[in-house]
Every structure is written in structure tokens, then in C-alpha cells.
Amino acid sequence: MIGDFHAVLDAIASHTRRLLWPAQIRRVGLTSHRDGLPPNERAAIALAAGIEALVGEARPHPSQLTPATTPWLRAALHLRAASDLIATHFHSDGRPRTPDAAATDTRALDAGLVDLGHLAAAILSAEESLALRALQIGVSKTVITTHLPGLGHLADLTRNLSTADRGADPDPRARLQALPQTWTPIRTDEPVLELGDRMHRLRQATFDMTAEHGDTLATLRDITTIGIAVHAHAAAFHGARPTTAADPAPGAHGAEALVLRGRAWQGLHRELSHFVTLAPPHATVRDDLVALSRLLPALAPLEADMSTATHADSAARRIGASLNGAIATMTDIGDHSAGAFADLARSGALRINARDLPRDLVTDDPALALDRLRGAFVRAPDAVVDTIQTQYRAVRQHPVEAIAVTTPLGPLPNPRRT
Known part of the structure; x- marks a missing residue:
């Protein structure tokens, strides 16, 4: 149960990285701080780093090696699919590889961070009830405090994401939601x-x-x-x-x-x-x-x-x-x-x-x-x-x-x- 909860958090961290502007990820990194970064990007970097400090940085995450048989795991699977969809539009160095990516600017990705902030806040709010349920079924307090140590500091970061002014423009959000699948060119030579x-x-x-x-x-x-x-x-x-x-x-x-x-x-x-x-x-x-x-x-x-x-x-x-x-x-x-x-x-x-x-x-x-x-x-x-x-x-x-x-x-x- 706690492991499945961590799976969703890890998927949120992965999606946060994916929504940060690809070129900036390559230049700044996830744990670096640089003067002049917009508040929502600083919050996004801190959120991803904070989640990874809790759930680990192993890739693939252990939850990805098992079938998605619980609601938490299915939620993580769907969020990872969204990350993969965005990833298909960019090269590994951050350059766009599709016309849709070329037309997607930082405002559209910031709009995605706003939505992700709301989702992350809802997920993190389940920590207390999850800890109580684990205690009721006999999980030791040591295990609970290790894996659910109190995530209020991460919840604060989600509020910084979900209230960022740069992500409040509905037009970029609509463009991000309309980002289609990457179409494979038809090779007609064979x-x-x-x-x-x-x-x-x-x-x-x-x-x-x-x-x-x-x-x-x-x-x-x-x-x-x-x-x-x-x-x-x-x-x-x-x-x-x-x-x-x-x-x-x-x-x-x-x-x-x-x-x-x-x-x-x-x-x-x-x-x-x-x-x-x-x-x-x-x-x-x-x-x-x-x-x-x-x-x-x-x-x-x-x-x-x-x-x-x-x-x-x-x-x-x-x-x-x-x-x-x-x-x-x-x-x-x-x-x-x-x-x-x-x-x-x-x-x-x-x-x-x-x-x-x-x-x-x-x-x-x-x-x-x-x-x-x-x-x-x-x-x-x-x-x-x-x-x-x-x-x-x-x-x-x-x-x-x-x-x-x-x-x-x-x-x-x-x-x-x-």
C-alpha cells in the first residue's frame, strides 16, 4: 500500500521533469538552483528532488516492474504514459522533433505544471490517512515514519506550482492538452x-x-x-x-x-x-x-x-x-x-x-x-x-x-x- 503510494509520487517526479522545458533540464539540472529562475520552476525542481529523496532514484522504479493491479499503481501508469507522450516530441538534448513540439513554448509547459501541482497536492493529502490505515493493520511505527515521514514541505511546493501566474493562461494549457501523439512518417520505399x-x-x-x-x-x-x-x-x-x-x-x-x-x-x-x-x-x-x-x-x-x-x-x-x-x-x-x-x-x-x-x-x-x-x-x-x-x-x-x-x-x- 505504501509502496504503491510511492509509485504515484515517483510518477509525479518524472512528469515534473518532463514538463520542465527540455533545454533547461539539460542546462540547469534537477537539484541545482540558479538566481533568476521563475518561482514555479524552482518549486518544480525542488519537488522532483524531494520526492526522489523519499522514494529513491532507481530506474526503472520498482513499481514499474509489476502489473498495475491497484488504483495507486494504475494512476502512476497513466501519469507515466502522459510523460512518455510528451517525451516523443523532443530529442534527448531538448530539441523539438515534431512540428507540435516546435510550436509548444514554455508557457504551455508551465500550464502543465499548474495542473500537476493540483494533482500532486491531492495525492500528498492522502499521506495522513494512509499512515493511520497502515498503523491499524499492524505496520510498525518505524516503517511508517520512514516511508511516510511527513510531506508537508512537498505540499507547500505544490502550492507554488499550482498558483504560478505564468501557468494561469488558459490558452497554453489548451495547447498542451491538445498535444497529439507523434505520428510516424510512412516509409514508402520498401x-x-x-x-x-x-x-x-x-x-x-x-x-x-x-x-x-x-x-x-x-x-x-x-x-x-x-x-x-x-x-x-x-x-x-x-x-x-x-x-x-x-x-x-x-x-x-x-x-x-x-x-x-x-x-x-x-x-x-x-x-x-x-x-x-x-x-x-x-x-x-x-x-x-x-x-x-x-x-x-x-x-x-x-x-x-x-x-x-x-x-x-x-x-x-x-x-x-x-x-x-x-x-x-x-x-x-x-x-x-x-x-x-x-x-x-x-x-x-x-x-x-x-x-x-x-x-x-x-x-x-x-x-x-x-x-x-x-x-x-x-x-x-x-x-x-x-x-x-x-x-x-x-x-x-x-x-x-x-x-x-x-x-x-x-x-x-x-x-x-x-
């Missing part, structure tokens, strides 16, 4: 590298999709098309015939598992196609879809006569590794897509033509039956949403794991249409 870059960018786009407002159905449909293609060509690489093979049994392994997963993406594509879309797909997702339709047939033709995975040459191994990486990435993309679809369902934004609803569902509802006769667009019934969410569960695990795919409403489309 197909294997281009496949990896595009799958990486696709995963980033779908991660951001869950935080965006608006209609994402067109993007979700494009993603299902990519899922079909990636699994079909990977299955062909491993010797399967995805366009002509019968549906494998649930829990299939090897190349058949790839065919099964591709059919699951295919079922999702058909079901999502029934919904009304109000906005075009994400531009980079559509670009990646077009590019993958060119790359995948060149790397792993569907009409291959034998398994390319059995070849011993280095080129085949590189292609196989890239395709396997694409399959693993699609599990993350499936997870992000499921979250975006769930958000759409909760918002009531899913509209479907009543004529596309299953007959048994319409028969039991007179209002839907009338809407079906009129060809009206209605809010998607819960049964339809639940079926699609079940299908998403089938694509959120890696196909090497045994899965049971629930049959979607109606038969799956003919695989020759993919």
Missing part, C-alpha cells in the same frame, strides 16, 4: 516497412477515435475492410485458401484461425454497412486502406500455390514477421473500434433502415413492423447492437488464442466478395 508504418498509424488513429465526438461509422467500416484483408493475406501466406475455404470450426488454430478471424471482421463489415453514416471516414484511415490494398497482394498473394511461411530465405521471414505484427495490431484496433462503437450506441446515434432488421425482431414489435413497411430509419434495437458488440469481442483477442465466434444475424457474406 513494402515491408510501409506495412508496419501504416498499421502503426492505423492503431493511433483508432485510439484517438474513442475520444472524438461525431459520426465514426464510416471509419469503422473502413477498419473492418482492413481487418478482412490483413487476415486473408496472412492466412494465404501460411498456406490457407481464405477465398474458397469453408468456415473453420470455432477454436481453430494456425492458418484456419486467421481465416476464422477474417470471417469475423467480414461479418462486422456487413452489419455496420446497414447503418446510416453522416460523415466521411477518417482521411488517414482511408489512405491506409487504399495503400494496404496495394501492399498486401504484393507481399502475400491470395492465389499462392503453397505456404510461403515454410521458406527459409530472409525475405520471407521479414514478410512473415510484418504480417504477424499486423495481425497483433488488429487486435488493438479491434479493441479501440469496439469502444468507439459502444460510444455511438450509448449516444443513440445508430440509425438503421427498418427493412434491414431481422424478420423475427420486426415480427415481435408492431411499431417496427410498420416502420419496415414504410422503409423508415429507426434507432438500432438493443438486440442488433448486442450482436455487433458480441462480434467485436471475437476480434479483440489474438487469433492464436482459442475463441468462440458467435454467429451473426443471418449468414456471413461470401468470402469471395472481400
Whole structure:
């Protein structure tokens, strides 16, 4: 319990260092004091140094070597992720490596220190109750006073951070909060590298999709098309015939598992196609879809006569590794897509033509039956949403794991249409 508390404090120290202007970190250091430094920067340096004096300077911190199984550890994990995001925008010597970093000035990072000061103050306020709880469960006073010695001096520093005038400007804070993920340039000079870059960018786009407002159905449909293609060509690489093979049994392994997963993406594509879309797909997702339709047939033709995975040459191994990486990435993309679809369902934004609803569902509802006769667009019934969410569960695990795919409403489309 106390160790998890220290983990959050260590994450605060790490994030403090990251928010200090990178060039200044290199010039001044964390424990040095120089006349003329703004008060908030002096407080930030003192806060990081004070926390490290308590929790130690070991890197990685011991808490980073264990799963985040408690609320304290999960909080530390999320804060470290924020630090890593900012770090990707700067070189180790403090120079910006992205256009976003070049446009981010010290005021924006000072705004981050203001928010961090509020967070650190809230965390430090838990020390007394944590010490009392530890005493109640039998932890010795010596251990408590060693690891929770009274952190009021650090709380004072957080107040200096959270009340700094230089960080009170809302515009820099908005710019810092809007700092995006670093986009990896697409290397188009070699197909294997281009496949990896595009799958990486696709995963980033779908991660951001869950935080965006608006209609994402067109993007979700494009993603299902990519899922079909990636699994079909990977299955062909491993010797399967995805366009002509019968549906494998649930829990299939090897190349058949790839065919099964591709059919699951295919079922999702058909079901999502029934919904009304109000906005075009994400531009980079559509670009990646077009590019993958060119790359995948060149790397792993569907009409291959034998398994390319059995070849011993280095080129085949590189292609196989890239395709396997694409399959693993699609599990993350499936997870992000499921979250975006769930958000759409909760918002009531899913509209479907009543004529596309299953007959048994319409028969039991007179209002839907009338809407079906009129060809009206209605809010998607819960049964339809639940079926699609079940299908998403089938694509959120890696196909090497045994899965049971629930049959979607109606038969799956003919695989020759993919």
C-alpha cells in the first residue's frame, strides 16, 4: 500500500521533469538552483528532488516492474504514459522533433505544471490517512515514519506550482492538452516497412477515435475492410485458401484461425454497412486502406500455390514477421473500434433502415413492423447492437488464442466478395 503510494509520487517526479522545458533540464539540472529562475520552476525542481529523496532514484522504479493491479499503481501508469507522450516530441538534448513540439513554448509547459501541482497536492493529502490505515493493520511505527515521514514541505511546493501566474493562461494549457501523439512518417520505399508504418498509424488513429465526438461509422467500416484483408493475406501466406475455404470450426488454430478471424471482421463489415453514416471516414484511415490494398497482394498473394511461411530465405521471414505484427495490431484496433462503437450506441446515434432488421425482431414489435413497411430509419434495437458488440469481442483477442465466434444475424457474406 505504501509502496504503491510511492509509485504515484515517483510518477509525479518524472512528469515534473518532463514538463520542465527540455533545454533547461539539460542546462540547469534537477537539484541545482540558479538566481533568476521563475518561482514555479524552482518549486518544480525542488519537488522532483524531494520526492526522489523519499522514494529513491532507481530506474526503472520498482513499481514499474509489476502489473498495475491497484488504483495507486494504475494512476502512476497513466501519469507515466502522459510523460512518455510528451517525451516523443523532443530529442534527448531538448530539441523539438515534431512540428507540435516546435510550436509548444514554455508557457504551455508551465500550464502543465499548474495542473500537476493540483494533482500532486491531492495525492500528498492522502499521506495522513494512509499512515493511520497502515498503523491499524499492524505496520510498525518505524516503517511508517520512514516511508511516510511527513510531506508537508512537498505540499507547500505544490502550492507554488499550482498558483504560478505564468501557468494561469488558459490558452497554453489548451495547447498542451491538445498535444497529439507523434505520428510516424510512412516509409514508402520498401513494402515491408510501409506495412508496419501504416498499421502503426492505423492503431493511433483508432485510439484517438474513442475520444472524438461525431459520426465514426464510416471509419469503422473502413477498419473492418482492413481487418478482412490483413487476415486473408496472412492466412494465404501460411498456406490457407481464405477465398474458397469453408468456415473453420470455432477454436481453430494456425492458418484456419486467421481465416476464422477474417470471417469475423467480414461479418462486422456487413452489419455496420446497414447503418446510416453522416460523415466521411477518417482521411488517414482511408489512405491506409487504399495503400494496404496495394501492399498486401504484393507481399502475400491470395492465389499462392503453397505456404510461403515454410521458406527459409530472409525475405520471407521479414514478410512473415510484418504480417504477424499486423495481425497483433488488429487486435488493438479491434479493441479501440469496439469502444468507439459502444460510444455511438450509448449516444443513440445508430440509425438503421427498418427493412434491414431481422424478420423475427420486426415480427415481435408492431411499431417496427410498420416502420419496415414504410422503409423508415429507426434507432438500432438493443438486440442488433448486442450482436455487433458480441462480434467485436471475437476480434479483440489474438487469433492464436482459442475463441468462440458467435454467429451473426443471418449468414456471413461470401468470402469471395472481400
